[in-house]
Amino acid sequence: MSRYVFTATMVMAVVTYLVRMTPITLMRGRLKSRFFRSVLAYAPYAVLSAMTIPHILDSTASPLSALVGLIAAVALAMMKRGLLTVAVGASAAVFVAELFLIH
Amino acid sequence: MKLSDFKEGALGGVPIALGYLSVSFAYGIMAAGGGIDPLSAVLISMTNLTSAGQLAGTQLIIDGATYFQIAVTTLVINLRYMLMSLSLSQRIDPKMSTGERLLVSYGITDEIFAVAYQREKAPNTPYMLGLISLPYVGWTLGTLLGATAGNILPERLCSALGIAIYGMFVAIVIPQCRKSHPCLVVVAVAAALSCLLKYVPVLSSVPTGWAIIICTVAASVLGAVLYPEEVDEV
Incomplete structure (x- = not known):
């Protein structure tokens, strides 16, 4: 393990822990700023969206098979399936698509 | 330590652990594919x-990003925690000591939060420890398997599993977009x-690191400006 990877891991770990630990340990009331509350509420969905689109297209052997996987994931999510089902379903769709796309 | 609370928590953690096992397996493959050694990947998990x-x-x-970029990206992505x-601080057993809070907060994830928040009784320390334990094992084990055995899997399978973690993101985002028009706008803008x-x-x-931050902050601020009142429960 390189020193860079180890230090970067610790940086991530400390930041993540502080984010989780601070409110539950220190804060007892509700955030007063509605604006800040709103930003915080939207941020998780914005970040997941920005991480997924368009990078999901690079996550498999071909952008086309990834697109098939994305469509499968969206369809399953629209059908209100759980996290595990959607993740496995997307993988299965990619697998099947690549049987046809990649020889 | 009350065993019944611990047991109840552990039971609630079983489906989460199974989900984590498969997603962290995909994470392990991704990390190993990028040249991260298995030990480092497990340590990160x-x-x-x-x-x-x-x-x-x-x-x-x-x-090879800078520590600062890594810190800011981690901060922004994990801000939801x-x-x-x-929210959990309003919900847990108020008698929970500072030390217990320091310990339990280590395991706050989207899924663990959701399950703990929905518990009828106020979650106490044994319950939270039970709930966190199996997902933690699943997350660690899946990473190890993905990072080590990932490359003995057929290439097709690795390629298919590469999308799993994104599938999970889609599964988190879509239901919220169906419920809330503002959220749909924010997600589309991002x-x-x-x-x-x-x-x-x-x-x-x-x-990429800055791009994700820029997209997130811009879309979230836009959402907060356009629809400040729409979000009260998260």
Whole structure:
């Protein structure tokens, strides 16, 4: 393990822990700023969206098979399936698509 | 330590652990594919216990980003835990000591938060420890298997599993978009900005880490300006 990877891991770990630990340990009331509350509420969905689109297209052997996987994931999510089902379903769709796309 | 509370928590953690096992398996493959050794990947999983946050962080490590970029990206992506931690502070057993809070907060993830928050009784320390234990094992074990055995899997299978973690993100985002029009707008704006920053010539020179931050902050602030009142429960 390189020193860079180890230090970067610790940086991530400390930041993540502080984010989780601070409110539950220190804060007892509700955030007063509605604006800040709103930003915080939207941020998780914005970040997941920005991480997924368009990078999901690079996550498999071909952008086309990834697109098939994305469509499968969206369809399953629209059908209100759980996290595990959607993740496995997307993988299965990619697998099947690549049987046809990649020889 | 009350065993019944611990047991109840552990039982609630079983489906989460199974989900984590498969997603962290995909994470392990991704990390190993980027040249991160298995021990490092496992250490990242054990010390971070996040999906999106550590995925982005690992991508940045692979790209050789600065510690500052890694810290800011991790902060922005994991900011949601602040809200969950805040919500949970209103919900947990008020008698929970500071030491117990320091311990339990280590395991706040989207899924663990959701299950704990929905418990009828106020979650206490034994319950939370039970709930966190199996997902933690699942997350660690899956990473180890993915990082070590991932490369003995057929290439087709690895390729298919590469999308699993994104599938989970889709599964988190879509239901919220169906419920809330503002959320749909925010998600669409973030996705559009992200595409611009990846494909438009000059803009694509922005490193991925900053691009994700820019998209997130811009879309969330826009959402907060346009629809400040729509979000009261998260």
